[in-house]
Amino acid sequence: MGKEKKNELSEFDLLAECLAQMEQQGINHKLMSINFDHKTLQELNHQSGTNTTLEELHKLVDKCLANSWLEHTVMGAKYNELSLTATGFGAAKSRRRRAEVLGQLSTTKRMSDYVVDHRGLFMVFGFLLALASFTLTIWRYLK
Amino acid sequence: MKDQFTVDAVCLFCGSTLKAEENAEFESGDMIECKSCGEKNDYDSVLEVAAEKGTAIVADEVMGELSKTLKKIFK
Numbered sequence: 001m002g003k004e005k006k007n008e009l010s011e012f013d014l015l016a017e018c019l020a021q022m023e024q025q026g027i028n029h030k031l032m033s034i035n036f037d038h039k040t041l042q043e044l045n046h047q048s049g050t051n052t053t054l055e056e057l058h059k060l061v062d063k064c065l066a067n068s069w070l071e072h073t074v075m076g077a078k079y080n081e082l083s084l085t086a087t088g089f090g091a092a093k094s095r096r097r098r099a100e101v102l103g104q105l106s107t108t109k110r111m112s113d114y115v116v117d118h119r120g121l122f123m124v125f126g127f128l129l130a131l132a133s134f135t136l137t138i139w140r141y142l143k
Numbered sequence: 144m145k146d147q148f149t150v151d152a153v154c155l156f157c158g159s160t161l162k163a164e165e166n167a168e169f170e171s172g173d174m175i176e177c178k179s180c181g182e183k184n185d186y187d188s189v190l191e192v193a194a195e196k197g198t199a200i201v202a203d204e205v206m207g208e209l210s211k212t213l214k215k216i217f218k
Contacts, residue, residue, distance in 0.1 A: 067156075086188075086191055086192045086195050087155050087192050089188065089191075090155040090184070090185060090188025090189060090191060090192055091155040091156055091188075093185045093187075093188050094155060094156075094174065094182070094183060094184050094185040094188060097174060097183075097185050098174065098183050101174070
């Protein structure tokens with residue numbers, strides 16, 4: 001519920017950054033190219049308020065490469081000249097749309113969704129509360 | 144050469160085939176939930192990826208057929 005507090009970047013932040021650069025430059029995913037270097041890391045950390053290291057960023061890029069969300073445009077350094085694949089572009093768009101939809105939900109709807117998503121937990125709490133009330137009642141009766 | 148090709152719509156996050164109820168209809172702008180990973184996929188993007196895959200499959204088939212035909216001609 002509400003905006004999540006972030007400690008570190010996720011692979012989806014990288015995809016979002018690629019999408020943002022594409023829109024900035026007015027090019028599609030087949031023409032774009034991005035280097036995941038110190039400069040990009042600084043921008044990402046600044047935008048997200050995180051403190052990710054270059055090594056951690058490269059691990060995230062590895063995840064994206066493994067999931068075929070990013071691909072190399074030329075043969076060369078592993079973390080340079082990368083572009084979004086059609087799958088990566090779709091994943092980035094889907095995540096963005098999901099964030100937009102979540103942002104438009106009313107507080108009541110968000111609370112309701114939260115309860116539905118965590119209904120198992122609420123059932124356990126309800127059971128424990130009922131058990132505690134029952135135990136208290138029996139104890140008072142026996143007293 | 145085959146007349147028909149089938150391409151599954153797959154989840155953009157986990158790669159599982161997307162499944163929906165039998166009479167479900169989707170249109171541009173809809174989000175399709177993946178039953179495997181729970182992620183919501185943008186319908187237009189899923190179609191685009193499937194179309195790209197389909198185009199690649201057809202291109203491979205055509206190249207294969209062309210290669211066979213040329214081999215026969217120049218035998």
